[in-house]
Amino acid sequence: LTVADAAAKPAKKTLPDAQTVTSVRHWTDSLFSFRVTRPASLRFRSGEFVMIGLPDDNGKPILRAYSIASPNWDDELEFYSIKVQDGPLTSRLQHIRPGDQIILRPKPVGTLVLDALLPGKRMWFLATGTGIAPFASLMRDPETYERYEQVVMMHTCRTADELTYGRELVENLRHDPLLAELYGDDFANRLLYYPTTTRETTDRMGRITDNFTTGKVFADLGLPPISAQTDRAMICGSLAFNIDVKAVLEGFGLREGANSDPREFVVEKAFVGDGV
Ligand code: FAD
Ligand code: A2P
Numbered sequence: 001l002t003v004a005d006a007a008a009k010p011a012k013k014t015l016p017d018a019q020t021v022t023s024v025r026h027w028t029d030s031l032f033s034f035r036v037t038r039p040a041s042l043r044f045r046s047g048e049f050v051m052i053g054l055p056d057d058n059g060k061p062i063l064r065a066y067s068i069a070s071p072n073w074d075d076e077l078e079f080y081s082i083k084v085q086d087g088p089l090t091s092r093l094q095h096i097r098p099g100d101q102i103i104l105r106p107k108p109v110g111t112l113v114l115d116a117l118l119p120g121k122r123m124w125f126l127a128t129g130t131g132i133a134p135f136a137s138l139m140r141d142p143e144t145y146e147r148y149e150q151v152v153m154m155h156t157c158r159t160a161d162e163l164t165y166g167r168e169l170v171e172n173l174r175h176d177p178l179l180a181e182l183y184g185d186d187f188a189n190r191l192l193y194y195p196t197t198t199r200e201t202t203d204r205m206g207r208i209t210d211n212f213t214t215g216k217v218f219a220d221l222g223l224p225p226i227s228a229q230t231d232r233a234m235i236c237g238s239l240a241f242n243i244d245v246k247a248v249l250e251g252f253g254l255r256e257g258a259n260s261d262p263r264e265f266v267v268e269k270a271f272v273g274d275g276v
Helices: 003-008 129-138 142-147 160-174 177-183 208-213 216-221 239-251
Strands: 018-028 031-037 049-055 061-067 076-082 101-109 122-128 150-157 191-197 231-237 265-269
Touching: 018 160, 031 160, 061 076, 061 101, 061 129, 076 129, 122 129, 129 150, 129 160, 129 231, 142 177, 150 160, 150 208, 160 191, 191 208, 191 216, 208 216, 208 239, 231 239, 239 265
Parallel strands: 122 150, 122 231, 150 191, 231 265
Antiparallel strands: 018 031, 018 101, 031 076, 049 061, 049 101
8 A cells, every 4th residue: 555545545434442343143133243353452351241332323422231252362352232123222233244343442341250259160151132142251261161160051042043143152162172172072061051942842941940940951961959069150131030040049049249249149131121
């Protein structure tokens, strides 16, 4: 590129805190994932969220909380998103393409971090819908397997196609040769996957709460029931889901923890406002 060329080319308008979209994948009519460049200075703990967005017609940023779905070692950032047709942000965000810019405020926060839990033997990741995003990060972080012997990913959606993003991700990890090299040939037994649907008939069905209280998930996976001595959990779904799962875990004797007070489980909302 000569100086003359550079001068002739209009500079691309840069947003404050702009990052560039590197890839986009649409999973269903209402779900997509995308990757963006990572600011060199951004450090985060797997499981945390940031504010991302796009400018509105007047150039004012429309910002929303988004869990970072990629692990903290990745040189890009991945997000997994709903498409709300009349949603201020996602009605626009669903149209992004590689090369476009989004706004990303580099201030990661959140409760779904390994440091908020006491050591234990088995970690349960409990999610509905896009609530799997923080666990997409944590499942890809070797630290998770350094701290826990076994991880169980339970993900529930209404229909089977809504499970695809998580299914692909988990199956790739379970058969990743590098992870097998690091953690042994039986790595697939260290990361168990229990996807269920509630409104479409599939092999595995039912709400996470019901599969716990009936003991079905323990029987299916050949695991002992949850106990405060061995089990830890992270919850991420709608407010109603979070409240109900919290009650079930408390029934098993687990207590809610926080960054400043690590205990046996932590909770975070996957989105705000569902009438509860
Ligand atoms: P909004 O006006 O924000 O939402 C409109 C309505 O759509 C809401 O009232 C709610 O009923 C519904 N809704 C919003 N988000 C969802 C969702 N994710 N699943 C189901 N229904 C929803 N969203 C993601 O898609 N991926 C994430 O990783 C993610 N992480 C979040 C982390 C936190 C801590 C919080 C609080 C929210 C998170 N959200 C996430 C929700 C996100 O902030 C926005 O609400 C969402 O992007 C929709 O924005 P909007 O402006 O289009 O519509
Ligand atoms: P269900 O179909 O029985 O309502 P939604 O799309 O409404 O956010 O729900 C996503 C998934 O979470 C659905 O499979 C839904 O099951 C399940 N779900 C919703 N609310 C709860 C809850 N309070 N407890 C357990 N599972 C829930």
